Amino acid sequence: MRDVAIIGAGLTKFGERWNVGMKELMEEAGLAALEDANISSRDVEMLFGGTMAPGSFIEQEHTAALIADQLGFHNIPAVRVENACASGGSALRLGYITVASGIHDIVVVGGVEKMTDITASAATTALGGAGDQEWELSQGITFPGLYALIAKRHMYEYGTTEEQLASVAVKNHENAGKNEFAQFRNKITIEDVMKSKLIADPLKLLDCSPISDGAAVIVLAPLEKAKKYNDTPIKIVASAQASDTLRLADRDSITELKATKIAAQNAYKQANVSPSDVDVLEVHDCFTIAEVLAMEDLGIYQKGKAAKAIADGETALNGKVSVNTSGGLKGCGHPVGATGVKQAVEITWQLRGDAKGRQVSGAEVGMTHNVGGSGATAVVHIFKRGD
Amino acid sequence: MRDVAIIGAGLTKFGERWNVGMKELMEEAGLAALEDANISSRDVEMLFGGTMAPGSFIEQEHTAALIADQLGFHNIPAVRVENACASGGSALRLGYITVASGIHDIVVVGGVEKMTDITASAATTALGGAGDQEWELSQGITFPGLYALIAKRHMYEYGTTEEQLASVAVKNHENAGKNEFAQFRNKITIEDVMKSKLIADPLKLLDCSPISDGAAVIVLAPLEKAKKYNDTPIKIVASAQASDTLRLADRDSITELKATKIAAQNAYKQANVSPSDVDVLEVHDCFTIAEVLAMEDLGIYQKGKAAKAIADGETALNGKVSVNTSGGLKGCGHPVGATGVKQAVEITWQLRGDAKGRQVSGAEVGMTHNVGGSGATAVVHIFKRGD
Numbered sequence: 001m002r003d004v005a006i007i008g009a010g011l012t013k014f015g016e017r018w019n020v021g022m023k024e025l026m027e028e029a030g031l032a033a034l035e036d037a038n039i040s041s042r043d044v045e046m047l048f049g050g051t052m053a054p055g056s057f058i059e060q061e062h063t064a065a066l067i068a069d070q071l072g073f074h075n076i077p078a079v080r081v082e083n084a085c086a087s088g089g090s091a092l093r094l095g096y097i098t099v100a101s102g103i104h105d106i107v108v109v110g111g112v113e114k115m116t117d118i119t120a121s122a123a124t125t126a127l128g129g130a131g132d133q134e135w136e137l138s139q140g141i142t143f144p145g146l147y148a149l150i151a152k153r154h155m156y157e158y159g160t161t162e163e164q165l166a167s168v169a170v171k172n173h174e175n176a177g178k179n180e181f182a183q184f185r186n187k188i189t190i191e192d193v194m195k196s197k198l199i200a201d202p203l204k205l206l207d208c209s210p211i212s213d214g215a216a217v218i219v220l221a222p223l224e225k226a227k228k229y230n231d232t233p234i235k236i237v238a239s240a241q242a243s244d245t246l247r248l249a250d251r252d253s254i255t256e257l258k259a260t261k262i263a264a265q266n267a268y269k270q271a272n273v274s275p276s277d278v279d280v281l282e283v284h285d286c287f288t289i290a291e292v293l294a295m296e297d298l299g300i301y302q303k304g305k306a307a308k309a310i311a312d313g314e315t316a317l318n319g320k321v322s323v324n325t326s327g328g329l330k331g332c333g334h335p336v337g338a339t340g341v342k343q344a345v346e347i348t349w350q351l352r353g354d355a356k357g358r359q360v361s362g363a364e365v366g367m368t369h370n371v372g373g374s375g376a377t378a379v380v381h382i383f384k385r386g387d
Numbered sequence: 388m389r390d391v392a393i394i395g396a397g398l399t400k401f402g403e404r405w406n407v408g409m410k411e412l413m414e415e416a417g418l419a420a421l422e423d424a425n426i427s428s429r430d431v432e433m434l435f436g437g438t439m440a441p442g443s444f445i446e447q448e449h450t451a452a453l454i455a456d457q458l459g460f461h462n463i464p465a466v467r468v469e470n471a472c473a474s475g476g477s478a479l480r481l482g483y484i485t486v487a488s489g490i491h492d493i494v495v496v497g498g499v500e501k502m503t504d505i506t507a508s509a510a511t512t513a514l515g516g517a518g519d520q521e522w523e524l525s526q527g528i529t530f531p532g533l534y535a536l537i538a539k540r541h542m543y544e545y546g547t548t549e550e551q552l553a554s555v556a557v558k559n560h561e562n563a564g565k566n567e568f569a570q571f572r573n574k575i576t577i578e579d580v581m582k583s584k585l586i587a588d589p590l591k592l593l594d595c596s597p598i599s600d601g602a603a604v605i606v607l608a609p610l611e612k613a614k615k616y617n618d619t620p621i622k623i624v625a626s627a628q629a630s631d632t633l634r635l636a637d638r639d640s641i642t643e644l645k646a647t648k649i650a651a652q653n654a655y656k657q658a659n660v661s662p663s664d665v666d667v668l669e670v671h672d673c674f675t676i677a678e679v680l681a682m683e684d685l686g687i688y689q690k691g692k693a694a695k696a697i698a699d700g701e702t703a704l705n706g707k708v709s710v711n712t713s714g715g716l717k718g719c720g721h722p723v724g725a726t727g728v729k730q731a732v733e734i735t736w737q738l739r740g741d742a743k744g745r746q747v748s749g750a751e752v753g754m755t756h757n758v759g760g761s762g763a764t765a766v767v768h769i770f771k772r773g774d
Contacts, residue, residue, distance in 0.1 A: 001489055021521065054516075055442045059524070061516035062471035065630040065763035069637075075649050077628035078764070079477050082467040084449035090466050094481060101488030102388055129441075129448035134408065137446070241464035243452040250456075262462050376452035377465070 001100040005226035005233035005386045008037025008219030009345040014333030015183040017213035022051075022058055022114040023070045025215040025335075030071045030110060033217035038229050041072035044219075045104040048095050049080050050087035050111040051337035056126035058114050067110060084130035085286060087111060088340025089241075089370030089379030092218065096239040096381075099220045111341035112215035123211050127336070130373035132246040144208060144287065146248055146374040148200035151289035154255045155202065158304035160292065162202050166193035167311040168288035169206050169330050175317055176327025178358035183212055183333030193288075207288040212333035216341035218348070223386050232352045233386035234366075238271035239379075240264070246376040257375035260297035264369075264380050268299070271382040275299040278321055278382075279363040280350045282343035284371035285328040294369050295323070298380070322360040325350060340370035340379060347383050388487040392613035392620035392773045395424025395606030396732040401720030402570040404600035409438075409445055409501040410457045412602035412722075417458045417497060420604035425616050428459035431606075432491040435482050436467050437474035437498040438724035443513035445501050454497060471517035472673060474498065475727025476628075476757030476766030479605060483626040483768075486607045498728035499602035510598050514723070517760035519633040531595060531674065533635055533761040535587035538676035541642045542589065545691035547679065549589050553580035554698040555675035556593050556717050562704055563714025565745040570599055570720030580675075594675040599720035603728035605735070610773050619739045620773035621753075625658035626766075627651070633763040644762035647684035651756075651767050655686070658769040662686040665708055665769075666750040667737045669730035671758035672715040681756050682710070685767070709747040712737060727757035727766060734770050 010032030012025050020028070026049075034041060049064035060066070064078035081091040088111030095109040115123055124144075128137040131146055141149075154160045170190055176182035188206060196205040219229075226233035242262035248254050268274060275298060283298070285291035295306035300321060309315065315323035326332045326346040329339055347366035349355045366383040397419030399412050407415070413436075421428060436451035447453070451465035468478040475498030482496040502510055511531075515524040518533055528536075541547045557577055563569035575593060583592040606616075613620035629649035635641050655661060662685060670685070672678035682693035687708060696702065702710035713719045713733040716726055734753035736742045753770040 023521075053442050053448055055440050055513065058520060059512075059516055060520040061440055061469060061513075062518075062633065062760050062763060064470065065759065066519065066633050068630050069632045069763070073630075075629045075631060075646065077480070078470075078630045079481065079628075080469040082448060082469055083451065083465075093464070094466065097485055097488050097490055100490070101484050103484055103487065125446075126442065126448075129446055131449075132453065133445060133447040134410075241466075242462045243455050243460075243465045244462060245456045246449065246453050259462060372452065373449050376449060376456070 002102060003223035004096050004099045004220055004236045005223040006218055006348050007221045007226050007230040007233050008033040009348040010036055010217045011181050011342060011345050012215045013181050014212050014214035014335060016116050022054065022112055023066065025114060025213060026067045026110055026112050027070050029215040029217040033219050037219040039106060043106050044073045044076060044108050046076055046098060046107045047073055047078040048091040048109045050091035050340060051080060052082055052084055052087050052113060053126045053129060058117055083377045084372035085336045086340055086370045086372030086377040086379050087337040092340060092344055092381060093239045093241050093379055095220045096236055099222055105222055105225065107220045108217060109220060109341055110215065110217045111338035113335035113337040114213050115211045115335060116213050120211060135247050142200060144200040144203055147287040147289055148203045149248060150254050151202050154289060157255055160307040163190055164307035164311040165207055165288040166190045168285060168291045169193050171316055172285060172324050172328040172331040175325050175358055176331025179327050179332060182327040182331055183210060184331050203287055209286045209329035209334035212335040214333055214335035214338045216338045216345050218341055218344050226386055234348045234351050234383050235386035236381060237384050238267035238382035240266035240270060241379045244376050246373060248374055257293055257297050257378060259375055259378035260294060263378045264298045267380040267382050273365055273382055277365045278367045280322045280325060280347060280360045280366045282324055282326060282346050283369040285324060285330050286334060298369060317358055318361055325355065325358045325360060343368035343370060344381060351383055351385050389489060390610035391483050391486045391607055391623045392610040393605055393735050394608045394613050394617040394620050395420040396735040397423055397604045398568050398729060398732050399602045400568050401599050401601035401722060403503050409499055410453065412501060412600060413454045413497055413499050414457055416602040416604040420606050424606040426493065430493050431460045431463060431495050433463055433485060433494045434460055434465040435478040435496045437478035437727060438467055439469055439471055439474050439500060440513045440516060445504055470764045471759035472723045473727055473757045473759030473764040473766050474724040479727060479731055479768060480626045480628050480766055482607045483623055486609055492609055492612060494607045495604060496607060496728060497602065497604045498725035500722035500724040501600050502598045502722060503600050507598060522634050529587060531587040531590055534674040534676055535590045536635060537641050538589050541676060544642055547694040550577055551694035551698040552594055552675040553577045555672060555678045556580050558703055559672060559711050559715040559718040562712050562745055563718025566714050566719060569714040569718055570597060571718050590674055596673045596716035596721035599722040601720055601722035601725045603725045603732050605728055605731050613773055621735045621738050621770050622773035623768060624771050625654035625769040627653035627657060628766045631763050633760060635761055644680055644684050644765060646762055646765035647681060650765045651685045654767040654769050660752055660769055664752045665754045667709045667712060667734060667747045667753045669711055669713060669733050670756040672711060672717050673721060685756060704745055705748055712742065712745045712747060730755035730757060731768060738770055738772050
């Protein structure tokens with residue numbers, strides 16, 4: 001298998017993008033990524049497109065071929081990948097496998113979701129498709145409710161507090177304020193989070209990532225050819241994925257995501273990297289509790305220790321490890337299919353030294369962590385500079 | 388890249404499966420395939436699951452992880468693939484790439500659709516997501532209407548007749564009568580088709596494939612290890628895919644599917660096989676006109692010559708080339724995500740000599756052709772015995 005590198009990255013502004021549709025979002029991010037990679041649309045050999053629920057959001061399936069056409073990738077193989085909120089990360093791993101296999105050289109991985117064309121209520125129903133419809137959602141629980149159960153149990157077992165959870169959102173808004181692509185640029189306080197509307201006890205509105213429109217695109221090439229296109233290729237040193245039961249009730253523990261632990265262990269082994277080597281990390285904070293779980297399940301902190309460390313500022317920009325410098329799902333926004341790809345865009349910029357006002361000093365090892373549903377899919381990638 | 392073989396195949400009965408859900412359908416086909424491959428669920432290293440629109444049909448996304456759990460594939464990477472009605476074929480190609488790359492050995496490729504839980508009208512709307520929502524469906528055309536436009540133009544340019552189109556359905560019901568897994572076992576006549584209800588002129592009810600429940604599963608392994616599991620591995624000698632505009636109006640011609648032509652050319656080249664070498668062929672007859680296009684675009688007949696040849700019986704069982712021995716989408720049924728995988732199951736059985744009353748004598752080269760939407764995706768595979 002060949003080594004694989006990122007040679008281009010592009011992103012749209014995330015947020016309520018009323019004036020454009022899914023195709024235009026992908027075009028905006030895609031053309032930026034092609035320009036960044038110094039290639040034309042004719043050079044692209046295959047497209048993977050991560051999208052979660054375009055059938056529900058915009059009554060459109062078959063989105064990969066549509067996007068390939070919109071971007072001028074004439075007649076190439078194009079495949080839509082769907083793994084709920086881990087659709088983007090799953091697409092990235094398939095792009096990695098495809099380039100590594102030798103079957104194609106230049107592969108584009110896009111992620112997109114156009115979520116604001118339907119009501120928030122209908123969007124919440126669509127997102128519920130990430131859980132088990134027959135055994136969870138149909139029984140009355142909402143998708144935020146699943147993470148609320150996880151949060152309650154984590155608080156019970158480890159003494160995690162609502163204020164500590166709130167500190168995740170405060171940090172991520174702080175970082176988003178430094179990111180021109182982020183949905184929310186405003187700073188918030190612990191008090192703001194605590195006083196925001198209750199969604200599913202103990203999670204409040206500002207513990208939850210928003211409904212967003214947006215797209216992200218990565219261009220992959222074999223590392224041996226990457227320098228032809230880009231002076232600072234970013235090498236994918238590990239690509240790992242695992243699954244778990246959709247149903248929370250079927251798991252041994254709901255205070256950890258087993259899929260994250262397995263994917264992380266495989267990724268560290270593949271990259272020959274340990275958790276303490278990671279300088280900059282984008283994790284899946286769909287709810288504040290999810291960032292706490294991620295920091296523990298990725299082995300950055302021991303189980304039960306992450307919430308206090310986050311509240312103490314250890315994971316702030318240029319802290320012990322810089323986490324969600326993009327603003328994360330909470331601050332940057334969460335167009336679900338785009339998120340896993342956006343994480344890789346942010347790490348690419350960080351490892352190139354291009355992250356402007358939110359640059360992590362001396363960042364050499366980056367990691368992304370993308371979760372589907374309440375943890376039935378987890379995808380972990382590790383990155384280094386390719387030179 | 389490694390050679391890849393099919394070591395197991397399994398199928399459910401296709402039809403109106405009121406008493407089971409998507410999970411049970413996948414379990415039925417999956418356990419049959421595992422048994423056929425002489426492996427246990429613990430041996431499986433990755434799952435690709437093709438499904439078109441479970442969000443619309445059963446309010447469930449994230450289906451691959453759900454299926455992996457149902458089949459006892461503990462914690463493996465699982466990815467849903469969606470390319471409209473070519474979801475199954477696209478999933479098969481990704482399974483092929485993954486095994487060829489060396490990253491995983493035993494990979495399961497499943498396809499499933501549970502379509503009968505909603506009204507036929509709602510199902511037709513969901514299937515419309517295969518076309519361009521903004522520029523086709525929202526303007527008032529139905530999905531059958533797109534193929535009706537193609538049929539009208541083909542009749543105008545080549546003198547193709549409604550009776551010739553009807554002969555496709557008659558042949559495919561004849562074959563389906565010999566297939567215990569088929570939705571329709573009854574024989575029909577040209578007159579039956581001509582007298583059936585008009586759906587979209589010139590297509591009548593019996594020109595259209597039905598709404599179906601069903602699942603199909605293939606188990607892949609590196610050819611070099613295949614004999615450990617199965618005495619008659621089937622080698623995938625070509626795997627090719629292409630895309631085209633979703634919008635019919637953007638194409639140079641609507642009497643051919645360019646994606647099929649490109650995928651077929653690439654497949655013949657990879658396999659070093661010519662169209663006349665193909666003994667048994669499963670093509671995408673979502674509507675009768677689609678089988679005519681397929682026979683021409685795959686290079687089996689010259690443009691404009693296929694309809695008469697089909698009507699003359701050249702593609703009947705043990706004719707010049709045996710086409711849709713399973714009964715095709717029209718006779719066997721069309722659970723959309725399952726179809727591309729079912730085609731490979733049928734070819735596996737044919738090349739093994741296990742196709743019972745519909746066995747093609749001396750079948751050595753098999754081919755599958757799976758189309759998404761009105762031709763924006765086409766996937767072509769060629770198969771031979773692996774020994």
